[in-house]
Amino acid sequence: MRLIDRYLLRQLLGPTLLATAALTGVALLSESLSTLDYIVNQHQSAMVFLKITLLAMPQLTNLVLPFAVFAAGLVALNRLHTEQEIVVCFASGMSRWRVISPAIRLASTVALLALVTNLWVQPLAYRALRQVMFDVKTDLAATLVREGEFTAPAPGLTVYAQTVDNKGDMHNLFIHQVKDDGGATTYMANTGHITKRNGASVLMLENGSTQEFSERGVLNYLTFNEYPFELSQLNNADELIHYKPSDRYLHELFHPDLQQAWEQKNRKALLAEGHARIATPLYNITAMALALSAIIGGGFSRLGYARRIAMMSGVAIMVRVLGFVAQSAAEANVWINVLQYLIPVGATAFALRSVFRQRVSRFIDIRRRPVRIAPVPA
Numbered sequence: 001m002r003l004i005d006r007y008l009l010r011q012l013l014g015p016t017l018l019a020t021a022a023l024t025g026v027a028l029l030s031e032s033l034s035t036l037d038y039i040v041n042q043h044q045s046a047m048v049f050l051k052i053t054l055l056a057m058p059q060l061t062n063l064v065l066p067f068a069v070f071a072a073g074l075v076a077l078n079r080l081h082t083e084q085e086i087v088v089c090f091a092s093g094m095s096r097w098r099v100i101s102p103a104i105r106l107a108s109t110v111a112l113l114a115l116v117t118n119l120w121v122q123p124l125a126y127r128a129l130r131q132v133m134f135d136v137k138t139d140l141a142a143t144l145v146r147e148g149e150f151t152a153p154a155p156g157l158t159v160y161a162q163t164v165d166n167k168g169d170m171h172n173l174f175i176h177q178v179k180d181d182g183g184a185t186t187y188m189a190n191t192g193h194i195t196k197r198n199g200a201s202v203l204m205l206e207n208g209s210t211q212e213f214s215e216r217g218v219l220n221y222l223t224f225n226e227y228p229f230e231l232s233q234l235n236n237a238d239e240l241i242h243y244k245p246s247d248r249y250l251h252e253l254f255h256p257d258l259q260q261a262w263e264q265k266n267r268k269a270l271l272a273e274g275h276a277r278i279a280t281p282l283y284n285i286t287a288m289a290l291a292l293s294a295i296i297g298g299g300f301s302r303l304g305y306a307r308r309i310a311m312m313s314g315v316a317i318m319v320r321v322l323g324f325v326a327q328s329a330a331e332a333n334v335w336i337n338v339l340q341y342l343i344p345v346g347a348t349a350f351a352l353r354s355v356f357r358q359r360v361s362r363f364i365d366i367r368r369r370p371v372r373i374a375p376v377p378a
Contacts, residue, residue: 073291
């Protein structure tokens with residue numbers, strides 16, 4: 001790569017990294033706000049919240065990358081063109097392809113990284129995210145009790161704890177259990193904590209009592225130092241982690257297990273997700289091509305390119321929205337998957353056509369004036 005190519009690439013790389021970081025931060029903030037409410041309701045730690053937020057980053061980054069590339073391309077190319085650096089490149093004899101090749105190479109590199117993320121990083125991260133969410137959902141301590149509130153974690157079971165400390169110990173516990181035969185038992189304990197006994201989860205009650213009416217209507221009252229309260233009724237042994245289309249690898253999307261009822265029902269949706277994984281990186285190249293068209297797709301103007309930038313910004317947004325619409329429509333009609341590739345390729349061809357159809361002379365603002373040669377005195 002020659003010196004001028006490296007210079008142009010550096011001018012584009014910095015804004016691209018900055019725009020990607022900024023837009024990813026905004027997307028993470030939006031995602032974290034929705035996650036925060038779920039984490040607070042489930043009484044989870046800040047580490048779990050951070051893990052969920054970071055595991056969602058690959059998909060969020062891929063979502064904002066085309067917009068970051070487009071914004072960075074506009075900023076860098078507009079500055080280079082306004083300061084007539086691109087004009088100098090054309091005046092020195094550089095071809096159009098030579099001038100735009102650093103931008104296309106950068107966009108192609110971003111597209112390749114996005115493809116790797118789509119095919120391997122995102123499924124790996126989302127599977128780990130699904131596991132964390134499953135652990136949060138099945139967290140017995142969070143499901144069983146909420147500090148200062150009466151909860152009903154299972155039919156016929158009511159639990160109350162006055163306080164829960166940082167170690168997870170519950171204080172001043174009250175449990176009321178209605179049995180299938182119509183009987184009822186009330187447990188009260190000073191403290192309690194969840195532990196394992198013989199491989200099963202139990203709530204170990206300490207320093208408390210039980211009250212139960214017998215079949216004859218006699219109240220049985222029992223005090224204890226320790227009492228293991230079985231939590232088997234809260235465990236759903238048949239519950240398994242279900243991977244959504246966004247959690248699956250490419251071969252699982254294109255070749256699902258059709259013996260499973262869910263895969264048979266959602267086969268078209270899996271195919272649409274698989275084609276989207278391959279097609280969406282192309283929007284990074286499309287975004288850079290549209291940025292090039294906005295700046296270099298017309299003649300040089302000392303007044304700026306606000307109108308062309310606004311038009312191409314609208315085109316970029318429309319193209320990406322059409323991509324989302326095509327992916328959604330492909331879940332009902334398989335042939336629409338072709339549009340997932342045609343939309344970015346067609347938009348790229350449209351943008352590059354406007355770049356290459358311009359004459360180089362239109363970029364150079366030089367007024368030719370006749371030169372008079374004074375006669376040499378005899």
